[in-house]
Amino acid sequence: MRSPDPEQLADQLRGVLEPVVTDAGLEIDAVEVRTAGRRHAVKLVVDLPEGSTATGFDLDDIARLSRTAAAELDPHEHLIEGSYTLEVTSPGVDRPLTRPQHWRRNFLRLAQITLAGGESVEARIGQADDDRVQVAVPGRKQPELREIAYRDVTHAQVQVEFKPAPKAETALLGADRPDADDDSETSANEENR
Template sequence: MRSPDPVQLADQLRGVLEPVVHGAGLEIDAVEVRTAGRRHAVKLVVDLPETSTAAGIDLDDIARLSRTAAAELDPHEHLIEGSYTLEVTSPGVDRPLTTPRHWRRNHLRLARIRFTDGDTVEARIGDASEDRVVVAVPGKKQPERREIAYTDVEHAQVQVEFKAPPQSEVDLLAATDGTDSTSANEENR
């Protein structure tokens, strides 16, 4: 019997795992299936809901979800032919920003953005709607406010910073998205 297409299998597994993940108070970010012969590796990437104010997912929560997800997959082993390993993880800082939710979760973080025309810019993330994001591009004197359509972005990724964002960028973004710059700055510390 032929193994199912990894993309199709990932979609089926998403349907099986979604109630378990939601029951744990999390959301599925991605389900990936890699196949090598009759062996499969299932990677379940989960994230906090967009409305969550928590800073991250606790490792104990990941461990509990891993056990629950494995138990949920057992009765559905007919979907996965052969043996499989299950990896449950949260997205790392290297996760590309591919959905509006990713942009919103990284409000006031610095991102490297590569456009479809090949240009690249580093910019601080502001308000993100369903089709575009407002950013503050650092300048020599003052940051510049720009709106970027997601369709113009080829790749975007959060950059690791070891200091608080410049107040001028926070203020510019607060003026455009209605955020209180003082509380936004406090939240990012």
């Protein structure tokens, strides 16, 4: 019996692993399968669910989930022909922003955004809903507030910064409002209902 292609296999494995990841208080961000002959590498990327009040998870959490996920995969070895390795990890800073919750989690972070027309914009992430995100684009004198629809984004990724965000940008995005964080939490909680 031949294994399905990597994308089909990833979808099947997502279904198998979803309950154990959810039981661990996390959610699946991605399941990736790479094959080399009869060997497979399964990468399970997990993150906190949107709306979670937790501030993060540590290596012990990842190790426990890795053992539980491996035990869950054992009875389903018929899905993976040949041997495999399982890697359980959290998303790194290099994870592309592909879903609305990725944008919401990175409120006030700097991102490099490539738009469908080829324009590339470096901007600070503001409030995000299910269809678009507000960003502050640095300007010579003042930052400019823009709204970008996700459908117009071909690639976006958070940038590493070594200094605090400019106050003009964070103020433009509403970070100085007492309810700034509550807005994103409210929309996340409403989405989860």
